[in-house]
Amino acid sequence: xxxxxxxxxxxxxxxxxxxxxxxxxxxxxxxxxxxxxxxxxxxxxxxxxxxxxxxxxxxxxxxxxxxxxxxxxxxxxxxxxxxxxxxxxxxxxxxxxxxxxxxxxxxxxxxxxxxxxxxxxxxxxxxxxxxxxxxxxxxxxxxxxxxxxxxxxxxxxxxxxxxxxxxxxxxxxxxxxxxxxxxxxxxxxxxxxxxxxxxxxxxxxxxxxxxxxxxxxxxxxxxxxxxxxxxxxxxxxxxxxxxxxxxxxxxxxxxxxxxxxxxxxxxxxxxxxxxxxxxxxxxxxxxxxxxxxxxxxxxxxxxxxxxxxxxxxxxxxxxxxxxxxxxxxxxxxxxxxxxxxxxxxxxxxxxxxxxxxxxxxxxxxxxxxxxxxxxxxxxxxxxxxxxxxxxx
Ligand code: 4AZ
Numbered sequence: 001x002x003x004x005x006x007x008x009x010x011x012x013x014x015x016x017x018x019x020x021x022x023x024x025x026x027x028x029x030x031x032x033x034x035x036x037x038x039x040x041x042x043x044x045x046x047x048x049x050x051x052x053x054x055x056x057x058x059x060x061x062x063x064x065x066x067x068x069x070x071x072x073x074x075x076x077x078x079x080x081x082x083x084x085x086x087x088x089x090x091x092x093x094x095x096x097x098x099x100x101x102x103x104x105x106x107x108x109x110x111x112x113x114x115x116x117x118x119x120x121x122x123x124x125x126x127x128x129x130x131x132x133x134x135x136x137x138x139x140x141x142x143x144x145x146x147x148x149x150x151x152x153x154x155x156x157x158x159x160x161x162x163x164x165x166x167x168x169x170x171x172x173x174x175x176x177x178x179x180x181x182x183x184x185x186x187x188x189x190x191x192x193x194x195x196x197x198x199x200x201x202x203x204x205x206x207x208x209x210x211x212x213x214x215x216x217x218x219x220x221x222x223x224x225x226x227x228x229x230x231x232x233x234x235x236x237x238x239x240x241x242x243x244x245x246x247x248x249x250x251x252x253x254x255x256x257x258x259x260x261x262x263x264x265x266x267x268x269x270x271x272x273x274x275x276x277x278x279x280x281x282x283x284x285x286x287x288x289x290x291x292x293x294x295x296x297x298x299x300x301x302x303x304x305x306x307x308x309x310x311x312x313x314x315x316x317x318x319x320x321x322x323x324x325x326x327x328x329x330x331x332x333x334x335x336x337x338x339x340x341x342x343x344x345x346x347x348x349x350x351x352x353x354x355x356x357x358x359x360x361x362x363x364x365x366x367x368x369x370x371x372x373x374x375x376x377x378x379x380x381x382x383x384x385x386x387x388x389x390x391x392x
Contacts, residue, residue, distance in 0.1 A: 051091035063092035165332025171238035268329030
């Protein structure tokens with residue numbers, strides 16, 4: 001048994017190395033073992049752990065007796081005193097376990113006075129987190145956020161290799177960057193909606209995985225300079241919308257957003273290069289939109305290329321030290337508030353590339369607004385409704 005296991009592990013490692021090399025070639029991604037999405041929860045719900053007699057580990061929101069620390073707060077820091085190991089679980093007496101999910105988990109009916117797309121859940125869904133010292137987002141805060149991964153079969157196991165971020169613009173369509181998916185076969189790609197912490201399955205709602213039937217890459221994508229880095233992923237079946245799975249709005253064509261403060265979210269690395277680690281809990285970074293001319297001037301200086309021309313298909317954001325997207329965030333959405341609202345957001349950019357991470361140089365994003373006509377056309381070609389992302 002031991003030898004078979006060791007052999008399987010060796011084969012798994014080998015395969016991961018192979019996929020790593022391909023992913024790096026494809027998307028300049030540094031995919032490693034910590035970029036795998038879990039398929040098995042670290043602590044089984046209902047396992048005894050070393051809870052007291054009459055107790056068992058359950059999700060905190062299913063335990064009525066002081067179920068969370070304070071008013072719906074859950075501390076995301078590792079606690080040695082929690083026998084259930086997973087911070088979303090706690091020891092609970094049988095009689096305190098509620099069978100039903102809290103009412104917060106019921107699906108909200110769309111409010112016709114507001115766009116149904118782009119609603120950011122600023123205070124999270126079901127619980128709020130404390131102990132966040134790493135820009136962690138709240139659970140369900142960016143309900144359009146999607147993980148794009150490649151499913152690999154190793155011996156009897158299915159391994160999910162994280163590729164990129166994406167966003168839901170229709171229950172059956174994900175927006176991402178071409179550089180993430182250009183060499184992928186649709187039948188190997190998967191998308192995951194409703195994900196938050198990739199290392200646990202004890203969130204309130206289960207995530208939803210979908211297969212992919214088509215990848216629609218922008219015809220003018222230019223690999224060398226990553227111009228027009230925008231793609232649509234058409235899903236085999238639509239995801240089920242809920243309070244933690246919603247579409248994002250898209251801005252009208254050719255709108256400008258200079259100096260607005262926006263958010264980029266993603267599971268990408270904290271630091272550029274080999275020392276950087278992929279993030280378990282979805283992160284959010286607030287940053288400003290940098291005017292095109294200013295961004296070009298900065299890149300000319302940094303790259304010592306006085307004639308460098310920043311392609312029109314990019315919008316820049318960031319430029320503040322320590323606040324940036326990074327490797328693994330490719331394809332993830334940059335969203336800005338709609339007309340001064342702090343509740344509804346539209347997607348202004350798609351993470352494309354940058355010079356390092358967090359060093360005060362703006363990051364480059366595909367300018368979604370410029371591609372609004374292209375997106376609408378590709379949707380209409382497939383008889384898909386554009387109202388899922390339109391602000392009326
Ligand atoms: C990347 O490799 C990447 N700091 C994305 C964004 C940035 C840098 C690198 C911006 O996917």
